[in-house]
Structures are given as C-alpha cells and as structure tokens.
Amino acid sequence: MLGFFVFAFSDLTVMALIGYTNYIMPSLTPRSVQFGVRIPPDRIRDSSIARLTRNFRIEIVMVTALIMIAALILAFNLGTDAPLGYSILAELIAVWSSYYFTRRKLRSIKIKMGWTRGYVQKIPAPASRINYKSHLKIYLIIPPAMAIALTALAAIVFYPLMPSQIVVAFSGTKPVKFVIKSLATVMIPVYYQLFILAATAFTFLIYRRVRIEPEYPDLVSSAMRQLELRSRLYFSISVFITFMDFGILMSGMADWEMIPGIFSELSILPTIFGLIAMVYVISEGVKKIKQNYSYETGAAENLPKIMNRDDDRFWKMGFIYYNREDPAMMVPKRFGLGYTINLGNILSWVILTVIVAAIAIAFME
Amino acid sequence: MTFMVEIDDSLETPIYAQIRLSIISGIRSGELRRGDILMPSRELAKSLGINYHTVNKAYDILIREGFLFRDKKKRTIVSGWNPREEKKYLRQWEDLERNLIDEAMARGIPSSTIMDIVRHVIDSVKN
Structure with missing residues (x-):
C-alpha cells in the first residue's frame, strides 16, 4: 500500500510539474518566437498574442487538473498505480496538442494580418566578445560528485556489516534477485550515479556549443538573456541529479540491508523533490533574468523595420527542425528549454539511429 | 560590447560580401576594435546557419585587405587600419x-x- 501511495504522489507531482513548466513556457522562450512562430518586434505585445497565451494557460491548467483527477480515480478504483503512469503520457500529448493548435492560430493571424510586411529580415549572430561556452561552470560537478563520493564511502564503511548476498531487485518490498557480495557488486549504486553524471555532462557539453539566437530590436540584451537562462538550466539540472543521487544512495542502503527494505520504495522521493527544486530554480531564475536583462520594445512606430528572419517554414509541426542549408546539427528548441536536432543534417540521422538502436537494445535486454 | 554580424539571405549581395561589409561597418563604428578576436569561422557559420566556407571567404578577403589577421593560434583578430x-x-x-x-x-x-x-x-x- 505504501508503494502505491509513493508512486501516486510521484506521478501526480510529475504531472503537476509538467503542467507548471508548460504554464510558464511562454515566458521562457525568446520574445521574437511566440508559440513557435517568428514575430516582428512591434507585435510582441499584440493583443492577439496576449489572448492566445491566456487561453493556452487556461487549457494547460484544465488539462493537467482533469487528467490528474481522472488518473487518481482510476488508480483507486483499479487498485493499481498503472493509470497514473499512462496519464503522464496522456498529459504530454494533451499539452503538445494545445501548443500545436495555438501555434496554428497564431501563424494564421500573422499571415492574414501581414505582420512581416515591410520588414527587412536578417540573421544576426554574435561575432566577438561573447563566449557562450564559459556559461557552463566546472563547479556544477561538485554537488553530484560529493553525493557519489558519499555513496562510495557508505559502501566501503558498511561493507563488513552487509549480508553475503546483496539484493539487486525488489518486487514491492520483497527482494527477488541477489548477487554475491564483493566490492564490485556493492558499488552498483555508484555505477548508476556515475552513468547519470556522465550522461548529464555529455548533454551539457553539447548544449554549450548550441548557438544562441539574438533578437531584434535588442540583439545583445536578448543574447545575454538566453545565456543566463542556459546557466540556470545547467545549475537546476546539477541540483536535480544531486537529489537523484541521494535517492540512489537510499535505495543502495536498502539493498545492503542497512535500512529496512521499505526505503527502497521511498527512494523515488528524493528524485521527485529534486524535480521540484529544479523547476523552482528555473522559475526563480527567469524572474531575475527579466530584471537584469529587461529591454523595452518601445513604441511600435519608433522601432526600425528589422526583424529576425522568418524561419517558421523550417519547423515542421512546431517542433521538428528541418533545414538542409543549416550546418548546425543541434539548434535551440522552438518551444521549450534545451536543444533539438536538425533533421536536415545527415549527421543528425546517424546520431538518431544510434540512439534508437541503443534504446531498442536496452529494451530487448 | 558584443559585436553582431547581420546578414539578409533575401538580398542579391552574396552572403560573404554581407559578412565582410558587416565587419567593416563594425570597425568603422568602433564596435570592433584593434585586437578583438572574432568567432572561429565554423562557429560563426553555425550561428548564422550558413556554410562555414562562406565565413572563411569573408575572413580571407578581410585579411587580404588588412582589416583582420590570423595569429599563430589561428585566431582571427581585428587589426584595424594600417x-x-x-x-x-x-x-x-x-x-x-x-x-x-x-x-x-x-x-x-x-x-x-x-x-x-x-x-x-x-x-x-x-x-
């Protein structure tokens, strides 16, 4: 029963966080890209965008609440947490649909009203005195590294007290799979932690090479905003994986029979708290970034008639980037944080194939 | 202050010529000063979403014209005007x-x- 409540709490928290992240997403994306549509500077404050944003947010709140309630009722009636897991998928589809239709509406308004008429469209890029790689700080590795060191230390200290066979899998609170105790087998939690750290570091190293996209009318300020947001994202993920590592340590302690097996089920909780911390760090960061790098769009008639190139045509369904002319393999997401691949680049297909193959192999095993 | 290169791919002027003019304009306005290091051509090309040979071509012309030079580390640096x-x-x-x-x-x-x-x-x- 405890397992059911822990999973219900975890799934519901994840659903709430997905809802909240999407609720604040219009504030996180670059100002000249609203719902995946390139907007000229004098239209950023347009009433139709404000209306669409309001409607999108209402949809997100309603969809999240409805799916959470429906999943909870189903889970209680069936006595299993399975509906909660599927409901996360349902929420993701619903949120994406809401984005997709909002984008379509905005795009048709933009085309119908001729928003880009009379505008010179340019592609700006920083060419000096900006080092966007330096925003990834090496000290971000310290918190997860310390959590890993603590886990390794616990494995060594508790080694003599551990049973001769170590639990590696539970079914509920019942241990179902064992391995013989050795220094290599008690370090299994550390291997997981190292894998997570390596995968995160790899993702960060790619992300720091992904371009930023300065926006008219204030190219420098908008570039700095994007870089600061990236810094916040790095920091929040470092916090998240540190919490996750503590969850793994907790699970390891249960596997080593140093704490009751029930903690194995509770070990998801630090990860959930980590997710909450991550979203908190990002949303607080956005407030600070807005204060530090605010720029006024000014009165529409005073703005020079220059806008970022209308690149909507390269974004299929609002989230798939396909541009054969673009040598970049990774580009910033159109709606959301992080990056996505350019499917117009042959190398992207190679990487995609490798990832799909790796996932398929992992599932087969 | 960060200097931005701006290009317009709808113009008939070739992109390399636009990059060249953008950098010259930066030097004239003082946004680019003697000793400023420019982005490596590969990175600037990725940021602009264009082929890196195009950026290289612009850099090479500017080097020949004396506005830029390459140091031993192959960095492209603004030399100003001789x-x-x-x-x-x-x-x-x-x-x-x-x-x-x-x-x-x-x-x-x-x-x-x-x-x-x-x-x-x-x-x-x-x-």
Missing part, C-alpha cells in the same frame, strides 16, 4: 569612384545630383 596602406587604398577607391561617376554621367545624371547622393551616403553611413 595607415601605410592608405595611399594605395585611396588610389583604388578613386578608380572605383571614377568608374561609377563615369557610368552615371553616361546615363545623363547631372554632377549636382551625384554630389547630393554622395553626401547622402556619407551622412547615412555616419548615422
């Missing part, structure tokens, strides 16, 4: 100008109009 090149440059510039004025006069445009256009261009560049 006064020793001035006489040679002015001679080239006069030839170009002579050709343009010749062509305009052949089309019957009066010299006063040509002078007005030159003044207007100087003012717009300054602003």
Whole structure:
C-alpha cells in the first residue's frame, strides 16, 4: 500500500510539474518566437498574442487538473498505480496538442494580418566578445560528485556489516534477485550515479556549443538573456541529479540491508523533490533574468523595420527542425528549454539511429 | 560590447560580401576594435546557419585587405587600419569612384545630383 501511495504522489507531482513548466513556457522562450512562430518586434505585445497565451494557460491548467483527477480515480478504483503512469503520457500529448493548435492560430493571424510586411529580415549572430561556452561552470560537478563520493564511502564503511548476498531487485518490498557480495557488486549504486553524471555532462557539453539566437530590436540584451537562462538550466539540472543521487544512495542502503527494505520504495522521493527544486530554480531564475536583462520594445512606430528572419517554414509541426542549408546539427528548441536536432543534417540521422538502436537494445535486454 | 554580424539571405549581395561589409561597418563604428578576436569561422557559420566556407571567404578577403589577421593560434583578430596602406587604398577607391561617376554621367545624371547622393551616403553611413 505504501508503494502505491509513493508512486501516486510521484506521478501526480510529475504531472503537476509538467503542467507548471508548460504554464510558464511562454515566458521562457525568446520574445521574437511566440508559440513557435517568428514575430516582428512591434507585435510582441499584440493583443492577439496576449489572448492566445491566456487561453493556452487556461487549457494547460484544465488539462493537467482533469487528467490528474481522472488518473487518481482510476488508480483507486483499479487498485493499481498503472493509470497514473499512462496519464503522464496522456498529459504530454494533451499539452503538445494545445501548443500545436495555438501555434496554428497564431501563424494564421500573422499571415492574414501581414505582420512581416515591410520588414527587412536578417540573421544576426554574435561575432566577438561573447563566449557562450564559459556559461557552463566546472563547479556544477561538485554537488553530484560529493553525493557519489558519499555513496562510495557508505559502501566501503558498511561493507563488513552487509549480508553475503546483496539484493539487486525488489518486487514491492520483497527482494527477488541477489548477487554475491564483493566490492564490485556493492558499488552498483555508484555505477548508476556515475552513468547519470556522465550522461548529464555529455548533454551539457553539447548544449554549450548550441548557438544562441539574438533578437531584434535588442540583439545583445536578448543574447545575454538566453545565456543566463542556459546557466540556470545547467545549475537546476546539477541540483536535480544531486537529489537523484541521494535517492540512489537510499535505495543502495536498502539493498545492503542497512535500512529496512521499505526505503527502497521511498527512494523515488528524493528524485521527485529534486524535480521540484529544479523547476523552482528555473522559475526563480527567469524572474531575475527579466530584471537584469529587461529591454523595452518601445513604441511600435519608433522601432526600425528589422526583424529576425522568418524561419517558421523550417519547423515542421512546431517542433521538428528541418533545414538542409543549416550546418548546425543541434539548434535551440522552438518551444521549450534545451536543444533539438536538425533533421536536415545527415549527421543528425546517424546520431538518431544510434540512439534508437541503443534504446531498442536496452529494451530487448 | 558584443559585436553582431547581420546578414539578409533575401538580398542579391552574396552572403560573404554581407559578412565582410558587416565587419567593416563594425570597425568603422568602433564596435570592433584593434585586437578583438572574432568567432572561429565554423562557429560563426553555425550561428548564422550558413556554410562555414562562406565565413572563411569573408575572413580571407578581410585579411587580404588588412582589416583582420590570423595569429599563430589561428585566431582571427581585428587589426584595424594600417595607415601605410592608405595611399594605395585611396588610389583604388578613386578608380572605383571614377568608374561609377563615369557610368552615371553616361546615363545623363547631372554632377549636382551625384554630389547630393554622395553626401547622402556619407551622412547615412555616419548615422
């Protein structure tokens, strides 16, 4: 029963966080890209965008609440947490649909009203005195590294007290799979932690090479905003994986029979708290970034008639980037944080194939 | 302050020429100063979403013209303007100008109009 409540709490928290992240997403994306549509500077404050944003947010709140309630009722009636897991998928589809239709509406308004008429469209890029790689700080590795060191230390200290066979899998609170105790087998939690750290570091190293996209009318300020947001994202993920590592340590302690097996089920909780911390760090960061790098769009008639190139045509369904002319393999997401691949680049297909193959192999095993 | 290169891919002017002009304009306005290191051509190309040979071409022309140079670490650096090149440059510039004025006069445009256009261009560049 405890397992059911822990999973219900975890799934519901994840659903709430997905809802909240999407609720604040219009504030996180670059100002000249609203719902995946390139907007000229004098239209950023347009009433139709404000209306669409309001409607999108209402949809997100309603969809999240409805799916959470429906999943909870189903889970209680069936006595299993399975509906909660599927409901996360349902929420993701619903949120994406809401984005997709909002984008379509905005795009048709933009085309119908001729928003880009009379505008010179340019592609700006920083060419000096900006080092966007330096925003990834090496000290971000310290918190997860310390959590890993603590886990390794616990494995060594508790080694003599551990049973001769170590639990590696539970079914509920019942241990179902064992391995013989050795220094290599008690370090299994550390291997997981190292894998997570390596995968995160790899993702960060790619992300720091992904371009930023300065926006008219204030190219420098908008570039700095994007870089600061990236810094916040790095920091929040470092916090998240540190919490996750503590969850793994907790699970390891249960596997080593140093704490009751029930903690194995509770070990998801630090990860959930980590997710909450991550979203908190990002949303607080956005407030600070807005204060530090605010720029006024000014009165529409005073703005020079220059806008970022209308690149909507390269974004299929609002989230798939396909541009054969673009040598970049990774580009910033159109709606959301992080990056996505350019499917117009042959190398992207190679990487995609490798990832799909790796996932398929992992599932087969 | 960060210097931004701006290109417009709908123009007939080739992209490499636009990058060249953008950098020259940066040097003239003081946004780019002597010793400033420019982005490596590969990175600038990725940021602009264009082929890196295009950026290389612009950099190479600017190096030949003396606005940029490459150091031992292969970094592309702003060299500013070398006064020793001035006489040679002015001679080239006069030839170009002579050709343009010749062509305009052949089309019957009066010299006063040509002078007005030159003044207007100087003012717009300054602003």
